[in-house]
Amino acid sequence: RLPKQVRIVEVGPRDGLQNEPQPISTADKLQLIDYLVDAGLTSIEAASFVSPKWVPQMGDATEVMQGVRAHAGVTYSALTPNIKGLQAALAVGVQEVAVFGAASESFTQKNINCSISESLERFAPVVSQAQAAGVKVRAYVSCVMGCPYEGEIAPAKVAEVSDLLYQMGCYEVSLGDTVGVGTPYKTQAMLEAVSARVPMDKLAAHFHDTYGQALVNLYAALNMGVAVIDASVAGLGGCPYAKGAAGNVATEDVVYLLQGLGIETGIDLAKLSTAGAFISQVIGRSSRSKVGLALAAS
Numbered sequence: 451r452l453p454k455q456v457r458i459v460e461v462g463p464r465d466g467l468q469n470e471p472q473p474i475s476t477a478d479k480l481q482l483i484d485y486l487v488d489a490g491l492t493s494i495e496a497a498s499f500v501s502p503k504w505v506p507q508m509g510d511a512t513e514v515m516q517g518v519r520a521h522a523g524v525t526y527s528a529l530t531p532n533i534k535g536l537q538a539a540l541a542v543g544v545q546e547v548a549v550f551g552a553a554s555e556s557f558t559q560k561n562i563n564c565s566i567s568e569s570l571e572r573f574a575p576v577v578s579q580a581q582a583a584g585v586k587v588r589a590y591v592s593c594v595m596g597c598p599y600e601g602e603i604a605p606a607k608v609a610e611v612s613d614l615l616y617q618m619g620c621y622e623v624s625l626g627d628t629v630g631v632g633t634p635y636k637t638q639a640m641l642e643a644v645s646a647r648v649p650m651d652k653l654a655a656h657f658h659d660t661y662g663q664a665l666v667n668l669y670a671a672l673n674m675g676v677a678v679i680d681a682s683v684a685g686l687g688g689c690p691y692a693k694g695a696a697g698n699v700a701t702e703d704v705v706y707l708l709q710g711l712g713i714e715t716g717i718d719l720a721k722l723s724t725a726g727a728f729i730s731q732v733i734g735r736s737s738r739s740k741v742g743l744a745l746a747a748s
């Protein structure tokens with residue numbers, strides 16, 4: 451049941467960097483994105499049009515989106531939580547945007563300052579106006595396997611929110627284990643519930659690795675037919691509204707796993723490790739990718 455091909459959505463420049471306290475220059479972000487493209491990544495989440503008071507690191511979203519180099523087959527996307535964000539994104543000709551909700555009321559409040567139902571009301575015009583401008587919209591659902599404020603989250607709630615976002619017109623729903631608390635059985639139960647409402651080929655797995663379970667959870671998801679994986683080079687990241695959340699699963703580790711399973715990704719692992727080494731050096735921290743570290747040492 452493993453998919454033959456997997457699309458990797460590289461979220462390092464956004465999810466990976468949004469929580470970094472020290473300033474990272476726009477030039478360094480653009481250099482990272484160039485390295486990622488060179489490694490063969492074709493879906494890159496490059497920026498986030500959110501309030502710079504809430505997430506200062508993403509304050510240069512306009513400059514980043516203006517600076518990315520166009521390549522055939524490469525899509526750069528950005529988060530847009532509301533119409534203000536969408537307008538700023540459309541002004542720089544963004545190709546794809548994403549709205550982001552959650553299956554937890556408390557997390558939604560802390561993250562985007564509204565309830566789940568208010569968030570859906572806000573997203574509806576973002577989706578319709580983006581579509582009217584010919585821009586694809588992806589959706590995120592956070593806290594799919596647990597919430598930093600509420601603990602357990604029912605798979606039925608994840609399915610409900612995912613379905614509403616899919617019905618709204620989002621082409622894909624990315625399921626976020628925001629705090630990385632999931633395990634393989636939880637992953638299965640969650641995906642069973644969600645895929646009963648949204649087709650499996652419209653789902654993506656967005657797993658953080660806080661508890662070291664992301665790869666094994668991805669293996670469970672792959673076995674159920676999930677064929678889109680979000681990952682962050684060097685395992686960068688964390689969410690500012692999920693204290694203690696570690697980075698996304700490292701892209702290098704995901705590519706190594708997929709290669710071992712005989713699944714096509716089109717990504718050059720050596721070049722990807724170069725991207726990881728570059729950004730790790732910029733932020734002055736060693737890579738959180740085991741594969742990246744092993745390749746660097748070999």
Ligand code: HMG
Pocket residue numbers: 465468498499500501502504505531532534535536550561562563590591592593625626627628656658688689690691
């Ligand atoms: P709010 O305060 O409720 O919004 O924030 P508001 O409409 O009342 O506006 C307040 C101020 O924000 C105003 O400025 C607006 O202009 C400004 P002021 O008058 O005070 O100077 N503002 C904006 N500025 C720039 N861009 C915008 C924008 N909107 C309003 N788009 C808002 C609501 C959503 C904007 C705010 O809560 C926010 O920015 N939150 C940040 C959320 C965030 O970025 N979280 C991290 C990403 S989600 C994530 O990481 C999870 C994910 O990876 C999946 C997973 O792992 O689970 C996706």
Ligand code: MG
Pocket residue numbers: 465626628656658689698
């Ligand atoms: Mg995330």
